[in-house]
Amino acid sequence: xxxxxxxxxxxxxxxxxxxxxxxxxxxxxxxxxxxxxxxxxxxxxxxxxxxxxxxxxxxxxxxxxxxxxxxxxxxxxxxxxxxxxxxxxxxxxxxxxxxxxxxxxxxxxxxxxxxxxxxxxxxxxxxxxxxxxxxxxxxxxxxxxxxxxxxxxxxxxxxxxxxxxxxxxxxxxxxxxxxxxxxxxxxxxxxxxxxxxxxxxxxxxxxxxxxxxxxxxxxxxxxxxxxxxxxxxxxxxxxxxxxxxxxxxxxxxxxxxxxxxxxxxxxxxxxxxxxxxxxxxxxxxxxxxxxxxxxxxxxxxxxxxxxxxxxxxxxxxxxxxxxxxxxxxxxxxxxxxxxxxxxxxxxxxxxxxxxxxxxxxxxxxxxxxxxxxxxxxxxxxxxxxxxxxxxxxxxxxxxxxxxxxxxxxxxxxxxxxxxxxxxxxxxxxxxxxxxxxxxxxxxxxxxxxxxxxxxxxxxxxxxxxxxxxxxxxxxxxxxxxxxxxxxxxxx
Amino acid sequence: xxxxxxxxxxxxxxxxxxxxxxxxxxxxxxxxxxxxxxxxxxxxxxxxxxxxxxxxxxxxxxxxxxxxxxxxx
Numbered sequence: 036x037x038x039x040x041x042x043x044x045x046x047x048x049x050x051x052x053x054x055x056x057x058x059x060x061x062x063x064x065x066x067x068x069x070x071x072x073x074x075x076x077x078x079x080x081x082x083x084x085x086x087x088x089x090x091x092x093x094x095x096x097x098x099x100x101x102x103x104x105x106x107x108x109x110x111x112x113x114x115x116x117x118x119x120x121x122x123x124x125x126x127x128x129x130x131x132x133x134x135x136x137x138x139x140x141x142x143x144x145x146x147x148x149x150x151x152x153x154x155x156x157x158x159x160x161x162x163x164x165x166x167x168x169x170x171x172x173x174x175x176x177x178x179x180x181x182x183x184x185x186x187x188x189x190x191x192x193x194x195x196x197x198x199x200x201x202x203x204x205x206x207x208x209x210x211x212x213x214x215x216x217x218x219x220x221x222x223x224x225x226x227x228x229x230x231x232x233x234x235x236x237x238x239x240x241x242x243x244x245x246x247x248x249x250x251x252x253x254x255x256x257x258x259x260x261x262x263x264x265x266x267x268x269x270x271x272x273x274x275x276x277x278x279x280x281x282x283x284x285x286x287x288x289x290x291x292x293x294x295x296x297x298x299x300x301x302x303x304x305x306x307x308x309x310x311x312x313x314x315x316x317x318x319x320x321x322x323x324x325x326x327x328x329x330x331x332x333x334x335x336x337x338x339x340x341x342x343x344x345x346x347x348x349x350x351x352x353x354x355x356x357x358x359x360x361x362x363x364x365x366x367x368x369x370x371x372x373x374x375x376x377x378x379x380x381x382x383x384x385x386x387x388x389x390x391x392x393x394x395x396x397x398x399x400x401x402x403x404x405x406x407x408x409x410x411x412x413x414x415x416x417x418x419x420x421x422x423x424x425x426x427x428x429x430x431x432x433x434x435x436x437x438x439x440x441x442x443x444x445x446x447x448x449x450x451x452x453x454x455x456x457x458x459x460x461x462x463x464x465x466x467x468x469x470x471x472x473x474x475x476x477x478x479x480x481x482x483x484x485x486x487x488x489x490x491x492x493x494x495x496x497x498x499x500x501x502x503x504x505x506x507x508x509x510x511x512x513x514x515x516x517x518x519x520x521x522x523x524x525x526x
Numbered sequence: 527x528x529x530x531x532x533x534x535x536x537x538x539x540x541x542x543x544x545x546x547x548x549x550x551x552x553x554x555x556x557x558x559x560x561x562x563x564x565x566x567x568x569x570x571x572x573x574x575x576x577x578x579x580x581x582x583x584x585x586x587x588x589x590x591x592x593x594x595x596x597x598x599x
Contacts, residue, residue, distance in 0.1 A: 322546035
């Protein structure tokens with residue numbers, strides 16, 4: 036239940052993380068697009084403003100050249116303007132006392148005189164051109180200007196053919212499109228709409244520059260978002276994997292510890308039961324022999340009663356021996372042998388070392404394993420694990436007695452003398468010579484608080500599998516424990 | 527062995543222990559009464575004649591400590 040709840044949280048956390056990240060990536064992309072759009076629109080506005088202001092200046096210059104030379108056919112200097120400025124399609128003039136060919140120009144001249152600035156003459160934007168009139172005496176001038184031609188395309192910030200931005204000039208409901216933009220996207224309603232709306236900076240030509248762009252869903256940076264989600268998933272998968280491994284290792288350690296505790300508990304119970312079972316016959320033996328002693332000391336000695344007491348003492352001593360015998364039978368599990376199977380001793384050593392790796396790190400012990408590729412032995416895997424674990428723990432505890440730099444622990448697994456041998460060598464203080472012969476006795480311990488059962492149990496387990504356990508001091512210092520197990524017949 | 531000697535009540539469910547202890551206590555000149563069942567002892571013993579009791583703790587049915595508590599009460 037905990038596992039499934041945990042994985043649910045991994046999924047929810049991953050989904051939230053990738054969604055939040057994707058939204059942030061999308062928002063950043065949209066903001067970038069918006070900033071780009073606004074910069075371009077502002078440049079467009081500035082370029083067009085500069086352009087129309089120039090028209091005012093041209094008309095002002097023409098007016099300043101008064102009095103204008105009388106009409107002299109093609110010699111009129113203002114007629115050279117279109118060749119100078121290609122977007123000025125033509126220049127018209129009203130000479131002194133003359134009239135405009137088009138009454139709209141006259142109307143515009145009147146307004147121009149009133150406002151003291153050039154005026155538009157009946158503008159018709161969709162036609163792509165407009166006329167600008169400046170009232171002056173004696174001669175007034177009118178320019179016909181090509182809208183598309185006046186755009187300085189060389190300085191234009193966008194590619195006119197491919198840019199998704201639509202640019203339009205507007206005046207009194209009339210429109211002229213300077214740049215088409217992405218018509219399909221602009222016709223849609225989904226996505227994000229950017230708009231820019233501003234008067235040209237010239238009172239005489241009060242056109243509005245309108246720029247629009249629509250960013251569709253398909254233009255979001257889906258690839259970047261996908262990469263982000265995959266990255267999140269990958270990182271989370273790695274984390275989950277790492278946590279799973281850590282949990283598994285912790286669980287294994289816990290199980291091992293529990294196993295040892297359970298073993299000790301069983302042992303304690305066994306000992307308490309044994310004490311009671313033995314106490315009774317021992318009390319009877321004691322009482323009978325003491326009574327016999329007294330009866331024999333009497334004068335005359337009561338031989339018959341004393342003999343009876345001694346017979347009782349013998350019977351009770353036998354009873355005590357039976358209790359012990361029964362106990363041995365219980366402890367030496369007859370099923371232990373049946374649990375043996377073929378296992379790789381090198382693998383078992385690796386597993387034990389792996390299990391205690393955090394412990395080694397914590398104690399600053401460098402551990403190394405030197406093993407033949409595969410050493411198949413006939414043994415009970417649980418017992419081998421238990422022995423290897425105990426030997427390693429013993430070695431680690433022995434290393435507490437030496438400097439941190441000198442703490443080394445080495446394992447070797449090899450085939451020798453017809454058996455598989457696992458040796459655990461430490462750089463500790465070694466085994467005291469007087470302790471060496473008693474090392475595997477039950478309840479013999481050199482450690483304060485130790486029960487003295489670890490090595491005894493290991494030896495019993497090893498012997499139960501037809502193997503042996505030996506202890507010795509290394510010539511260079513430190514102890515070596517060697518577990519020998521029967522090799523699996525290769526036949 | 528005078529009749530004035532106090533009685534030692536010996537209560538143990540284990541016959542071997544009971545008999546051997548009774549023999550031993552008898553050799554030093556004390557009167558011994560043995561009981562296999564603590565319940566029978568509580569019902570049948572002579573309160574006036576009591577000298578000492580030797581009581582096993584672990585017994586089936588009723589523990590030695592319970593017997594002691596009942597005696598004190």
